[in-house]
Amino acid sequence: MEVRLIPGDAGWGDGWEVVADSNRDGSYADEDALFVGEPVHDSLVVNTRGGHSLANGYVAFSALGSMTPHTDRFSLTVKDAECSYHQMVQLSLSVAGEIVSEYTNCS
Numbered sequence: 822m823e824v825r826l827i828p829g830d831a832g833w834g835d836g837w838e839v840v841a842d843s844n845r846d847g848s849y850a851d852e853d854a855l856f857v858g859e860p861v862h863d864s865l866v867v868n869t870r871g872g873h874s875l876a877n878g879y880v881a882f883s884a885l886g887s888m889t890p891h892t893d894r895f896s897l898t899v900k901d902a903e904c905s906y907h908q909m910v911q912l913s914l915s916v917a918g919e920i921v922s923e924y925t926n927c928s
Contacts, residue, residue: 826880833897834867836860870896886918
């Protein structure tokens with residue numbers, strides 16, 4: 822069963838949902854969200870990072886927990902709108918499903 826992490830209508834900063842194809846019919850239209858991530862505060866900016874590439878516009882995980890398709894890459898940065906602290910947090914998701922976070926300079 823595939824599980825999808827889907828961004829909000831205006832992008833990842835607008836929140837996100839985790840949805841599973843529980844009846845395995847290939848459609849997610851009638852599925853209830855397993856989890857809903859709230860939009861970030863207005864003072865924060867969320868952007869995709871270089872190397873970010875999602876074939877379908879969402880992150881999909883196989884039943885084994887790896888990203889599918891295996892060519893997908895997912896990376897976000899979160900920072901305050903002015904980047905006044907000169908650092909931002911970068912979140913990256915490996916093909917194996919591992920999340921890595923690190924602080925990096927604003928650029």
